[in-house]
């Protein structure tokens with residue numbers, strides 16, 4: 222197949238031009254959805270801010286449905302397609318398999334995304350992105366999501382095809398790079414996710430057309446969360462891969478141990494998708510044994526995997542920095558890190574925010590009995606804004622600062638603003654998550670238009686602290702929207718007006734990755750010398766301490782509520 | 787030499803793992819096991835566990851049962867809508883029905899007594915969120931969930947619906963009195 226390659230003169234990355242274009246289009250489509258999602262975020266936050274309460278109830282639920290779909294599904298999935306093509310074709314320096322299929326997938330996703338949004342904005346599909354039956358949306362709401370899923374499935378197929386191409390064309394020797402391995406993990410889980418999605422959304426579509434009479438409401442929730450939760454595992458695998466990627470690019474960091482990091486990714490495949498049970502902990506239809514088994518045996522192995530990555534990513538950075546001579550004390554390596562480089566600062570805030578806030582709150586929320594304290598409260602969106610926004614979205618944002626010059630061949634405009642953007646967005650989002658969790662701990666509901674319950678037959682007055690938390694949610698939410706808007710402006714501005722950069726010479730044949738093992742064998746003798754990473758150990762122990770304290774504090778809270786048996 | 791290149795050790799799986807990584811994996815593993823044991827322990831010794839008693843039901847069946855319960859045990863009505871206030875027998879059974887957009891009926895319980903509360907929804911999913919004590923249970927149409935509850939303190943409690951159930955969701959407020 223005829224294609225051309227170019228080698229970026231700044232990074233040395235080699236792009237197949239077919240893949241190059243696919244990545245650019247997918248990334249741009251993702252950014253456009255983020256823009257729509259960001260506008261809806263502003264409307265949502267201004268409505269939940271009790272002092273403002275911008276939208277009427279019907280519009281609020283409509284906009285919130287759009288926010289969930291456009292952010293969680295469309296922004297993330299389009300960007301992930303770009304990540305998959307990058308991790309396969311670019312990192313393995315080979316041509317992309319069947320670019321035509323990849324384009325078909327792209328257009329299916331575009332059509333599907335627009336279709337679902339049309340359904341939402343027509344007003345008859347304000348069912349939230351979870352669309353629990355028997356509440357019914359218009360048929361094209363479901364059909365659109367199905368098309369998006371099929372498109373994404375084609376994209377993962379192209380990813381696997383590209384791995385085969387690289388192997389066949391021998392563009393690399395030995396094993397896959399760790400980042401590609403991580404992306405492969407994401408792709409494998411994505412296949413499972415999409416299969417579950419088909420299993421639930423196709424019948425639901427048929428039901429909305431009147432072809433099926435009824436779908437069991439509990440069964441729906443179970444199968445839907447096999448889609449809804451595993452898609453989050455795709456995100457985690459994708460953003461952890463990006464953490465490793467940034468550590469490699471910004472520091473030349475090498476994984477502390479290939480074996481440990483790959484094993485941790487493998488655990489995601491083996492166990493994470495089953496953690497969908499933790500969305501059903503306060504449901505009637507499953508037994509306690511089923512809940513405990515699924516949240517412990519299965520989920521904790523996945524948590525173990527995340528804890529491992531949470532150690533090995535900063536550990537790899539510390540080791541690389543120490544080798545460069547930043548050896549003083551526990552944290553010189555961290556102090557001397559390139560904090561002014563948004564690729565690094567964004568990635569590091571993503572790592573810390575995901576671990577400390579998203580990770581800890583997620584495990585606590587996922588404990589069978591403790592779940593009853595928080596199920597469906599504002600705590601839940603608080604938790605997942607720390608995972609899917611601080612973790613995934615911020616990681617995607619930070620890698621974009623690298624992609625604009627190398628993939629889009631443009632210099633970023635306003636470098637000073639680029640420097641502050643990850644702090645503005647990441648830190649405000651961390652505070653937003655915390656105050657949302659605070660409000661949830663006091664009982665405030667998620668997806669709820671009016672905490673004053675206007676029109677209800679009774680009164681219930683939330684504690685003053687709950688209003689305070691919701692007010693802070695409003696303030697930090699608006700700051701976060703500003704941070705997100707700044708990113709979109711910087712990226713789109715750079716694509717349109719940034720200084721054009723040299724794309725590098727083109728050539729017809731891929732240049733394979735030189736075989737490393739020969740050089741490596743010469744430089745050391747098999748058993749790798751281990752660099753000590755005491756700073757990372759301290760960070761990890763701090764995380765664990767917070768984790769343990771917070772975990773038991775919640776058991777204490779639980780012991781104080783009404784007896785339940 | 788980095789995560790974006792193939793491992794420089796061809797036989798990377800033979801490279802030994804450093805002691806610091808082993809230590810962390812060990813600690814994380816032990817912590818995961820402690821969290822597992824906590825859940826089991828709470829089932830044995832804890833006083834807050836969600837009941838496993840569940841029956842399949844239908845809108846008609848559950849409505850009929852609730853009506854019978856209300857008829858038999860109503861002690862007064864409240865509000866302009868004349869919502870019945872129902873006092874189940876101490877340590878007895880009670881029914882709580884979720885529908886668009888009300889919790890029906892109002893219950894009056896006694897602190898320290900244990901009640902078997904039958905929870906179900908007759909249209910959409912709803913969320914039982916008891917405030918200010920903050921207990922949250924999903925209520926799903928077609929499933930009758932029998933939850934044993936022991937109120938601890940006297941007071942007036944609100945049941946907020948915390949599963950989105952349409953345009954009147956925010957008006958769906960119920961009440962439980964504990965004497």
Ligand code: HEM
Pocket residue numbers: 258259262263265266269285286288289290292293296297349350351602606609610614666667668669697698699701702703705
């Ligand atoms: C500046 C940025 C953002 C702000 C201020 C914001 C704010 C919020 C708030 C306040 C809610 C809860 C609404 C409620 O339950 O009543 C919410 C829900 C949600 N957000 Fe965001 N968000 C932002 C960005 C994002 C991003 C980037 C994503 C995904 C990648 C995301 C995904 C979601 C999802 C999936 C929901 C749940 C919707 C539902 O309950 O159906 N948000 N957001």
Ligand SMILES: [Cu+2]
Pocket residue numbers: 884885887911912913947948949950951955958
């Ligand atoms: Cu309701």
Ligand SMILES: [Cu+2]
Pocket residue numbers: 912913947948949950951952955956958
């Ligand atoms: Cu509701």
